[in-house]
Amino acid sequence: MMKFSSCAAALLLAAGLAAADRQLFSIARGGAVFAPFNKTDKVKVAGDRLALELPPKGGRWRGTIVTPKKGEKYFDLSKGAILAVDVRNNNKYPMQLRMEIVNLKEGKNSNAFAHIAYSSIALLPGEKAPLRVRYGRAVKESSAWAPEGMQRLPDGFVKGDHKIVPDRVAQLRIWTSNPDADRPMRFELSNFRVEEPVKPLPEALRSKEAFYPFIDRFGQYKHADWPGKVTDVAQLGERKLAEDRELAANPAVPGRNRFGGWADGPTFGEKKGGWGTVKYKGKWFLTDPEGKLFWSLGVNSIQLVEDPTGISFRENYFEELPPNEGAKKQFYTRKAFPRFGFYKGKGGNRDTNILQFYFMLHNVSLKYGDNYARKYLDRSQERLRSWGFNTNGNWLDPEILNRPHLPYITCITFKKFYQVIEGCKQIGWQKFPDVFNPDFAAGIAEALRGHHRNTVTDENCIGYFVDNELSWGKTDTFLAEGALRSPASQPAKIAMTEYYRNKYGNDIAALNKVWGTGYAGFDAFLNSTAMPAEPEKARADLEEFNDVIVNRYFRTCKEVISREAPGKLYFGCRFNDRNEKVIATSAKYLDGCSFNLYRPEISAWRLPAGVDMPVIVGEWHYGTAANGPAHPGLQPAANQAERARGFDRYVRSALWNPQIAGVHYFKYTDQMATGRPADDENIQCGFVDVTDTPYREMVDAARKVSADMYRYRLAEGPGK
Template sequence: MNHFRFLFIAVLGLMLVAFKFKEEPHIYFFKGTDRSINSIVALQNSIVKLQGNALNVQTKQEEEAPGIQIKGNWDLSKCNQLVLEITNHDLLGDLPLTVVLENKGASMGKRRGVFLERIYIAPNQTNKVSIALPNDFSKAIDEQLVGMRMTPFTKWGLIANIDLKEVVSLSVYVNKPRYNWNWSVNYIKAEVGEKQANPAWMSLQEKDFFPFIDQYGQFKYQEWPGKIHNDQELKDQGQKEFADLEKYPGPIERSKFGGWKSGPKLKATGSFRVEKIDGKWWMVDPEGYLFWSHGVVRVTPHAGITPLDGRKHYFSGLPKKDDAFAEFYTTHDELLKPYYTARNIDSTYDFSAANIKRKYGEHWREIYADLAHQRLKSWGLNTIANSSDKQIFMQRKTVYTDRIELKSPYIEGSKGMWWKFNDPFDPQFTIHFRKQLLEREKELNDPWCLGFFVDNEINWGEEATLAEWTLQSPATQAAKIAFVKTLKTKYKTIQQLNTVWKTNFKDWQLLLESREKAPLGSKVDCIAFSKAITEEYFKKVRTEFKKVAPNKLYLGCRFARSNINAVTIGAKYCDVMSYNIYAQTLDNFKLPNNLDKPVLIGEFHFGALDRGLFHPSLIKTKNQEERGQAYFNYVKSALRHPSIIGTHWHQFADQATTGRFDGENFQVGMVDICDTPYWETIAKIREIGYRLYETRQGKTTQKNKSPYTDYIDY
């Protein structure tokens, strides 16, 4: 009897466990078979419809963050992960999605009530993606951590300051899309389960947590391979690297300028140029050898400058004013200093340069500059890309590029990604540009200089945007005066314009003085004049550039987001089209309208969270091994592409752990804040760099076999 009673109790217990599991294994946000679960909202003109058991979403390129939002009320406090199954119907590359959970009254800017993570869905595939949900931690400390994009508490996601008991929305969207995307959500659910334990430091009180950055600019409460604990370790790392550089001096069969010495020899002109050979675009170096630019941006000892204003309590070991390292309160980066000034940032500290001085001694500047060239050659790189230290690239040991950011009157109504749009109709436009060019006369006459980028990541808006911004500018705006003159020629009378625009201006002067938003009826005229602004911009830049530097390459404006007219018009005037493209590969990149122009990738990068930094960069990888492989895959895809003539990694060294002027604190360096190479990444840079030209040509030889692999499948 007792035996049967025990068996009955055991079976009943199992049934209860099974029932509990059936009731509580997960919480659905969307499930195709149950279409009434929650309220689904289309974000920013997205087309959303149910197809079978999936939610199909079509998002547009011109929108800022198109996608879906699911509204409801959820208690996720017992859940340990989000699980999404999503299909990417396109062949445009990995679909980049941002996933956001929010509390009521959430603020993305203040990092309150928000959990955010980014995921990627492979082309033409259905991927199941899991995202770890955060544990509780001291939000009071996190809210004090200002001036950085991500904080130590964002380990669980890019933003993780949320109360999981009171989630009211989940959004999935494409942030600043480069393409029109077509994708489907099959399901989204939160899994019930035990969370990973927090590290001990996450339970510290405020008085114990601060300061959280050590004298080297590193996070105090985490250990990782290569972390520096004392000055001797810095010097030991230097000796280790010197031995590595001696062992691997660089690829053979390279010309003086890093071109392909064993490849075809063309006419030597003394300057770099571009040519299309056998269906592929190439650069040609000054000696006539084919050249493909494998480079890195911001080769400078000053990558780790961070603001101190209101944040000195973050840092331990800051030097006193009479200390030998007090000089690093006053060092600055030539490119970025205007950005600090514009934000009224008064006090900074340069952790990267301070560490380089500790590592190499009093003559650190000279040693670092010489070492930069030795490193790049050893690593299989051949270009010091823009925004680098002049003391380094003017040694004329490695080919370099530079960048000019135009400083002339803006279109006042414009909105920029970094600065407002320069008014090309203003007479000061060409005057200022010529002055900026002449300030770089030595570079413009230097055969080691590839050419110049002019501007960076301009906000072109949509097809009508530049003219719409012009209409919102004052009556004295040169572009606006030119626009009204064009309208007078077209419409003859203000009454005719009013009929088309559906406005009621009494005369042309009132139109000129108006700063209202563009009326709907003005769309056609705004598109036409936006094209005129774009034409004037590129034409004047090229004209002045070629007057001063006829033999230098005009490398374009480093498109980030653009519209088809900006790209098409730019292609008429640029020697090389430049793009900053943060993606997994370039396999699906193409210029619009079948344009046939050489393309240079001005920026790309990958990062991870396993080496003490808080932000994994714009493209996140799991760890350093995956990061290195991502580099290899990206550059290899560029070498396969017939239009692409180079890739420039952003950037040489990590940004400061606590952020630069705009809070960026990305793990993006080939070296860290202590000038230690990320060896996993260096191995893959060498692997692709040593076989650069053979890969571009589609040939395999043993002359430049990578020192890190016995066989490379090209």
């Protein structure tokens, strides 16, 4: 077979893609109809360009709905795999724009979506770039043999977003919700087109017999190919040797001290000796033990044993699994399952009956051979330094702390003492912890004295989170209502009863008069699990006790950390919702706040009015359905190049933002193509795939933005 140089191959690929581009319609010739989302949105055609002028105060969504020209019902996207439009950001600040490809259900409701594929773009001030949406094909109706246990299925199956019927596209929706900025938004759009030659769907989708097994021996989807896919065990060793040479040639980004702080930047003598925070030239930073500015660029979930995939009830999915015996037995597990997903209840009363397999761990053993666990974990730290990261994010394998490692922020976890408020409706991952149970504080203390004890004296430990994505509710009475609905044995219910007994001078009649209730006494109040018939009358009291719960939660965490791990920073609970009052209250106790922000960019994101402190973004990512796992995640990209671009722009938008002191990417490895048992997530969002092969585009993007990050932070953004 003829061999091409990498340069020649790239030119041929570019030429092929360019040849495949097909204009979807002509703006200048009236090839489509552009309607504003809101009356205040201005949509204007100027030659071959479309101008969007969106006011700072409009509807929740602002932009344009694009439909075919009069006489045509659908756009036909069947000649390509990606829809693209060139977008210019005509603003003096970073902005984001989203495009959705929509199939509608039959009927007159223009918001009744049958299928949808979407993506977003983040643009620097004045920047012009293509917004690309990859769309799979929803052409095969769900059947009795469609694979299960995955949030998204491969191209061709109907289930899940990011797939459409390509020749029946009724709308394109182009919009921004701009939740963070009270400022006008101006964009220019041009050249709507389809890109990338569409490949026929795999023949294997024709029947159950042809489709199964659909996962190869490495845990990869069998019925598609992509750059970097492993086809032979020998390739694993070859890639290891190639990466050995690359890491040796690029050991670290220059200009950093041993912690990853800015070696060439200012030194804050009063901050030496531990980790701290400082606002320098209007921007928040952490400071490292040498007193240097430290902006935290990190990666989550560097773990040796993580995210197995379920085998039980799906044995026919897998082409080849090693025997569950002898040396290979270590790659199997029978862990318990949580409350939702494909495996919910399938283990009966013994969820540990469900067999699972660690594909990543098995591939790592094949790649590194003897002492593979140590070699894999050591390599993670070498990679992060080489790629420009200076922080290990949450969910770090504890074994890493026994060898040279980067600084880290870790989450204090404890289950033995963790009681929840039973009356709290479960709207997130878990019910809210009962902070009135003395064991809550005892649990944090025991964790810091126990399995987190090495972190307390580790100079590379920046600090701690406690909990992850707690459910605070959208109202300022949510937690108090949970306590009110709880049984008499609940410590929070007991504390609530005593709080109101004291407030009303042990006079239940006084409480009944305010609440419009008829409790016989405070014992009856304690034993009731019902909400008042007229909850509005009790709102003020419930808000008061809600504040008591919130303050007690953050105060307890801060006091225990300060006592048990002096000098370490407390970064809160990794908010994923936005209750303004709770966030403002938390700031009284935190050294830095933490949020999980899955967005295209965060340049204008802000804490509540009057709150100013450093913020760590605990999670965010970009993914694509073009490389194995079918789920492109919460910020889908068209391909690896677009993922890398998204990574760069997200980091730059955070550097632009004065309150952001660091961002931690989720996550180090892809999720399994067949889903994690906890909730069926099967997202391609990692820096390395299931065979431990790094994504070159992501590595290059990280190195580039990291090399420039301290200069960029001080040179760009508000006031510059």
